[in-house]
């Protein structure tokens with residue numbers, strides 16, 4: 186029996202999580218394993234109910250669990266709080282740091298059935314789009330100290346610190362090279378070494394680490410060029426190795442190239458293999474509460490959890506296949522329907538459950 190901490194969070198989080206738990210229940214029945222799922226509050230809802238974004242009880246539950254299934258946090262309601270108390274900085278970043286979840290895997294692939302939903306030219310999509318973003322998740326400018334604001338009037342200043350240690354770069358580079366060995370043996374490291382000292386070290390360490398992976402081809406690209414090449418010639422990329430901020434930005438671009446923010450899952454993993462699994466997108470306040478969010482990113486994140494933390498690759502594969510089948514059948518939430526007929530979040534969840542049963 187595996188213990189799962191389920192943290193739906195805010196906005197569309199609870200809506201897509203409900204569908205994901207249905208899919209997990211179907212997977213347990215089909216593959217005869219047991220998950221003990223326990224819900225806990227995180228993010229804005231936790232601020233409202235308990236006065237803090239990451240209550241002690243939620244952290245304790247996560248510590249006692251085999252994996253964390255996370256929805257998303259944040260929204261306009263909490264934006265006026267002091268930054269450190271807001272859902273993102275008060276819950277999500279501390280969770281990532283506390284569990285040392287340094288390696289964020291974001292696999293972005295255009296499903297054949299959704300080629301038409303990609304904003305890329307059909308000729309480019311036709312060459313295939315299948316990229317793994319390996320994003321460092323516990324360092325960089327999001328965590329570097331000092332951060333702050335000081336002064337007032339026109340001289341008021343605000344600052345963040347971009348910092349990486351050799352150790353941090355080496356371990357994420359290793360993750361990227363190892364991942365590339367299971368794919369097409371190509372890593373492109375994304376940096377800004379022409380301007381940022383942090384990124385000069387990044388490139389040096391990536392080059393040094395690459396010597397231990399002679400079977401993997403390493404290229405380097407500046408982040409501005411990378412965003413452009415992703416649109417122009419994405420076929421050149423296999424594994425994209427990125428720091429925290431560049432990976433955050435690039436992975437949203439990758440998600441949209443696959444057709445929607447609601448399609449991109451993610452796994453955030455520590456050196457010990459403990460993981461938090463969440464969609465790459467956020468709480469989508471613009472569509473929250475309408476029952477139209479796409480649950481696929483959350484469902485595929487649960488499949489990643491089964492694969493990476495629970496050693497249930499069989500069930501994970503079956504969920505991946507069920508999602509692909511549902512898309513082949515033409516089931517579409519509004520974000521991928523291109524104005525055509527669309528189903529609700531719940532109907533998409535039901536369709537995946539049905540496809541899983543039938544497989």
Ligand SMILES: NC(=O)C1=CN([C@@H]2O[C@H](COP(=O)(O)OP(=O)(O)OC[C@H]3O[C@@H](n4cnc5c(N)ncnc54)[C@H](O)[C@@H]3O)[C@@H](O)[C@H]2O)C=CC1
Nearest residue numbers: 257258259260273446447466467468469471472478479520
């Ligand atoms: N991991 C997390 O909890 C994250 C939280 N956030 C927070 O979420 C809030 C909203 O952030 P935004 O910048 O608007 O980014 P967002 O990712 O929530 O939304 C961007 C766009 O993608 C769409 N979208 C996202 N997920 C979707 C889904 N499953 N189905 C259909 N459409 C989907 C939204 O409707 C919106 O148009 C903010 O408070 C932000 O800080 C943002 C990113 C990650």
Ligand SMILES: CC(C)CC(=O)C(=O)O
Nearest residue numbers: 273274277278433465466
């Ligand atoms: C709080 C943010 C760093 C969350 C986010 O945008 C992400 O992880 O992709």
Ligand SMILES: [Mg+2]
Nearest residue numbers: 433434437465
């Ligand atoms: Mg992001």
